[in-house]
Amino acid sequence: MSDIPLPLSGTPMTLPTLVELAVSRTPDQLALVEQEQHYTYAQLYSQVCAQGNALSEAGVAPGERVITVLPTSASHALLLLAIFQIGAVAVPINPRLKPDEVAYCIEHAQARAVCFESRTAPVVLEAVRKLAASWRPRLLAVGGEISAPEVTPLDVLARQARRERPAVTIDPTDLSLILYTSGTTGRPKGVTITHAASVARVMGLALNHGLTALAGLRVLGLMPLFHTVGLHGVFLTALALNGTYYPLAEFQPARALQLIQDAQIDYLFGSPTHFHALLSHPASQEVDLSSLKHLLYAGAPMPTPLLLQCSQRLCSNLTHIYGNTETYNSLFYRHAAEAPQALVPGVYHRVRVVSIGGAPEDEVPAEVEGELIVDTHSPESFSGYWRNPEATARCVRDGWYYTGDVCLRDRAGRFFIVGRVDDMIISGAENIHPAEVEEALLSHPGVGDAGVVGVPDPHWGQRVVAFIERRDPALTAEELDQHCRQHPTLATFKRPRQYVFVEKLPRNPSGKLLRFLLREQAAQSGAVSERELLP
Known part of the structure; x- marks a missing residue:
């Protein structure tokens, strides 16, 4: 692999260069493992080049968008690298989207090609039928043939393609990428990310968490590849540091725990x-998890009891990552159990806390809540929303990205996310911030998960309603009310006045609670609970 042409000294990095450097260092080391599929770095690179040339022969040119509707798998990982290799733009989307949502992404991204597998074929084919006749992307099947005349098997094209570097x-x-946000209100927005920003995301996270190259990192791919964490913080981090990536198409706690033991996984995000x-599953008491050396979490605040459990039972080298698709790893904190919920700016980031709705210069003093804003001059930052300058202008003002998160900076310079501007009750x-009420509820041993929202109230303006996943089936609203009244940090007036017990709280693939769905449920049902709790 020493014959891979690399850029001259001083040339900025791209994702293909990042991968090629890794291949040149350890060509015979395992790069990618999924069940019976094993790829060394040399084999991975050969397959990526073949698929890249196949995509080119299928009509995909540099700069054109390729949508992938695939699970987190070895074939998906290789395909994304192939798209990067030919200078096209990867647009990985959630394979669980419905046909209307897939059709929107195809049309909005102006995709030249759509890649999918047999399990996602029905949704993709229905989505394509909904498109305007003037826009028909090339349809490419991954991992086998699909019996539809308009679909071409990419694997066949790749077997016939050259394996030289495109x-x-x-x-x-x-x-390098367009990542569509979850779209909690209205249509999702396409977050554009350059090659330079992708490389910075990989390197910035490694610096923040203290990772080193050539350390034999064994990485479990829990986070999906259509999410910036799963792509940059897991898969590409594994490759850049010459580790081995083990993707999981579907999260099953028992299987994940077994794989941690069998593969001696040491990096888990x-x-x-x-x-x-993972910790609630009975198998966690039976398998050997001592190989874990690096734990990272993101997507939502971690309740302090769970944080302490992770640190004590799994690994104390636990990093709290705060960020978003637009600016990535803006804040972080290593050894998070030592200062639960505390955060400091990432190595490539500058942040401020300003008055709600204020300008970038309207910083608030320490210990005063305001909105967190992030400097978009960071090399990790996005380049705006694809074909949506109005949305970009709403979120980015004078070079600062407005996160919509309420934040407080203490006198030691640490930052604490206390809620969302639009979630405040x-x-x-x-x-009242929902997160502080949820933290109190989650400290009760009978609570498995909790979500808090405000609903209209003729007397108080809004009242606090808690949606609860029971760990103890006998748990009652009265017991929770008493628990909140006695909680040492939750003011009594902040406690929920109603409880709704549910089987499962709605969360997106990154673990963020979808409060708007809880509000809708509360509005439709009147938040009927076992008992109305009075002030």
Whole structure:
């Protein structure tokens, strides 16, 4: 692999260069493992080049968008690298989207090609039928043939393609990705990310967490490849540091725990939901998890009891990552159990806390809540929303990205996320952050998960309603009310006045609670609970 042409000294990095450097260092080391599929770095690179040339022969040119509708798998990982290799723009989307949502992404991204497998074929084919006749992307099947005349098997094209490095010049300012946000209100927005930003995301996270290259990192792919964490913080981090990536197409706690033991996984990045499921599963008491050396979590705040459990039972080298698809790893904190919920700026980031709705210069003093904003001059930052300048202008003002998160900076310079600007509950003229109520509820041993929202109330303006996943089937609203009244840090007026017991709280793939669905449920049902709790 020493014959791979690398850029001259001083040339900025792109994702293909990042991969090629890793291949040249350890060509015979395992790079990618999924069940019976094993790829060394040399084999991975050969397959990536073949698929890249196949995509080119299928009509995909540099700068054109390729949508992937695939699970987190070895074939998906290889395909994303192939798209990067030919200078095209990868657009991985959630394979669980419905046909209307897939059709929107195809049309909005102006995709030249759509890649999918047999399990996602029905949704993709229905989505394509909904498109305007003037836009028909090339349809490519991954991992086998699909019996539809308009679909071409990519594997067949790749077997016939050259395995030499595609003759494409890629500039670091060229787009590598468009990642569509969850779209909690309205249509999802396409977050554009350049090659330079992708490389910075990989390197920035490694610096923040203290990772080193050539350390034999064994990485479990819990987070999905259509998410910036799963792509940059897990898969590409594994490759850049010459580790081995073990993707999981579907999260099953027992299987994940067994794989940690069998593969001696030492790097695990997940959401609090993942860690809760792993530690709650009976198998966690039976398997050997001592190989874990690096734990990271993102997507939502981790309740302090769970944080302490992770640190004590799994690994104390646990990093809390705060960020978003737009600016990535803006804040972090290593050894998070030592200062639960505390955060400090990432190595490539500058942040401020400003008055709600204020300008970037309207910083608030320490210990005063405001909105967190992030400097978009960071090399990790996005380049705006694809074909949506109005949305970009709303979120980015004078070079600062407005996160919509309420934040407090203490006198030691640490930052604490206390909620969302639009999630704040105002009850009886008092501000109540759902996160602080959830933290109190989750400290009860009978609570598996909790979500808190405000609903209209004729007397108080809003009242606090808690949606609860029971760990103890006998848990009652009265018991929780008493628990909140006695909680040492939760003011009594902030406690929920109603409880709704549910089987499962709605969360997106990164673990974020979808509060708007809880509000809708509360509005439709009147938040009927076992008992109305009075002030």
